[in-house]
Amino acid sequence: MTPDVVVTTGRRASHTRDNESVRVPASLQRLRDFGQVDPDASSEAARVERGLVVAFSVFRLAVSAELLVVVWFIAQSPRSISWTVPALALVMAAFSISYMIAVTRRGDLRSVRWGVADLAAGCASLVVCSLTAPRDLLVGSWYHWAPSYLNPIAGLASAWLLSRRHAIITGAGIGLLYVVLTMPGNTQHVLAVLLNGFSYVLFAVAGAFFATYMRQVARHADENRHAAIEAATALELARYSFHVHNATGLLEAFAKPSLDSSLLPSMQRQAADEANRLRYEVLRGYRPDDTVSGPVPLESVIWDATESFAHLPLEFALALGRSAQLGPPHSRALKMALIALLYNAQLHAKASTITIHADHADGIWEVTVTDDGVGFEPIPDNFGFGLRTQVIESLERSGLAVSINSHPGEGTCTTISGPAASPSDLASL
C-alpha cells in the first residue's frame, strides 16, 4: 500500500503531503509551543537533550562574553589594529546568541543545519582571523579570539553529529586547521600551538563520550519505564479480569432485579469490553507460551502484543503473514511498537474498529495497524512520546521500517515492515 504521507526512518522525518488544508509553518508552530509545558518532553531522553542544551548554552555564553571583552580590549589598545577581526567577533557573538536561543526553544541540540553552520562559521572565522591578524598576536593574546570560539564547537560536536567517531574526527579536523594556520611564523611557540591544537581533539573526545553515555543511560531509563508501565497495565488488567468484571459477574449483575439503572452506562461499556475479550479468545485459540529463543512466527508476536488489548474492538487479518519468521531483536521491537500503537489508539483514537493486518511477500513481512478513529495531522510535532521513542526510534534502531499515515477524520494507519528470517537463518540455529 503506498501511503500518501511518509515518515522516513531518518532522524528527522520528512513529509510530502497532498490535499492538506492549512499548513502551519514549523517555525511558527514552535514559537506557539515555546513556553508551553510539553508533557511528552518529560522522558529521560528529552531531559538529557535539554541538559546538553544547558551545558552548551553556558559554554557558549562564556565564549560570547569573551568575544565582547576582546572588542573592548581592542578599543582600549594603543596599537592600531585592523577592525576586521573585532567586527567579525561581534557578528559571531550575535550568531552564537541566535543559535543558543534556537536550541533552547527546541529543547535539543540535534539540528544538523545549525551544527554545520556553526562549525563552518567557526572555521571560517579562524581562517579570517589567522590571515588578517598580526602574526605575533596569534598565540597567547586576547586579540585572537577564534581558537577559543571553536572550543565549545569541538566539545559539543557529538550533540548534533550523534556519532562519536564523527565528533572526534571533527575535533581533529579543527585542531589540524588551527595548527596549519597558526604555526607559520610562530615556530618559537611550537609546543603551545600543538597543545592548543590537540586540545580540540580532547574536547571532542570528552564531549563525545559524555553525550553518548548520557543518551544511553536515558534510553535505558525510558525503556525501563516503559517496561514498568507495561507490567503495571498487565497486572491491572489481570486483577480487573480476575475480580469482579469478568463476563459471568457482569451477566449476574445484569440479571439482578435490584440493578441500579445509574450503573447501566458503565456496565454497558464493560459489556462491550467483555464481548471483545471473549471474541478475541475464540479467535486466538489456545496458544502455548512460546518462550523459545530464536526466530518466532510473525503471528505469535502479534498475538503476544495484543493480549493486553483484547478489550479493544480488534479485527485480525493475519492469513497472508503466516509464513514469516522474525529474529529476536526484530520480534521484540515489533512487539513493543504494537503495544505502544494500541495503547495510543486506546487513548486517543476513539475508534470503533482497529484492524491488524499481516502480510509476507518477497522476503519482507509487513504489519499494519489501522484505526477508524479521529486521525491527526501527521507532522513530527504531533507525535507524542510513545510514537516517537517506542515506535519510530525503537524500530529504526532495530533496522525495521515504519510509516505513519493519518488524516483528521479518517483514522490512522501505521505500517511496520522488515526482512523475514530466511530458511538459512533458521537452519543455523
Place this chain on the structure above:
Amino acid sequence: MHHDQRAGSEPVRPRVAVIDDGALTRHQFQPAFPELDVVGTFATVDAFLSEAPGVDLVVLDLMLSTNAQDGSVLQGPAAIRLLTRRGYRVCLYTDERRPLVLAHCLAAGATGLTRKSDDLPLTNNAFIRAARGEAVVARSIVGLAELLSRRGQLPELTPRQTQVLAGRARGEDWKSIARRLGITTATATDHLEKVVNKTVLYLHAAGLDPDASPADIEHALGLTPGDLMDPAGRHY
C-alpha cells in the same frame, strides 16, 4: 419463493424468516427490524423446513446448539447447504470471525454474513440487500478475498480492484482509499462490491462438503496448507 409480487402503493417489505436458538433474538427480531416482514421465527432448521414458508431471505444463526456434542441439531455449513438446496437465500447472522469457518459457510451457499455486534441500521440495510439477492459479506470476507487473490484464485480481479481490496483488508478508510487512488468513494465501494461478488461466486463453485475438514477446505479453495490454520490443525 424468492419474490413476492404484490400490487399496492406501499413499499413491499422483504419477507424474512429467522432461525436462531436464542429466544430473545427470536422475540426481539421484528421490533429491532421494522423494515423487514418477519414471517416466522424458528429455533431449528427442521422446524423451519416443516413449515417451509415462502420468504425472500432466511436469517440463520450459525450455532443452533450450545451443546458441542449434539450431532443431531442441523447447523453450520450442513444447514446452509440444505436450505440453499431447497431454494432459499441464506444470510448468516453471527459474530463468528474465523476465516476458515466463514469460508466453509459461504462455500455451502450462503450469500450474506451479518454480525450480531453491528449497529442495527447497518444490519437492517444488509438484510434488505441480501433479500434482494445481493451478496452482503464485505467486511467479514475481505481478508479471505485478499488471501484467495494472492493465491491466484481470483484471476479476474483488475488492478484497481486489487488495490481497493488491499486497502480495505487493512481497514483503510474509504475516503483515504479514494483519495490515494484518485477515484470517488462510490467508485471504490463499487470495486469492492465486484471483488466480493467474485469471491462469493468462487466459493459457491468450490464444491465443498459440509463436513469437509480444514485441510480439505484449504485444498479445495486452492490455498497453501496453513493459510487458514496452523500446523497443529487449529482453526484461524
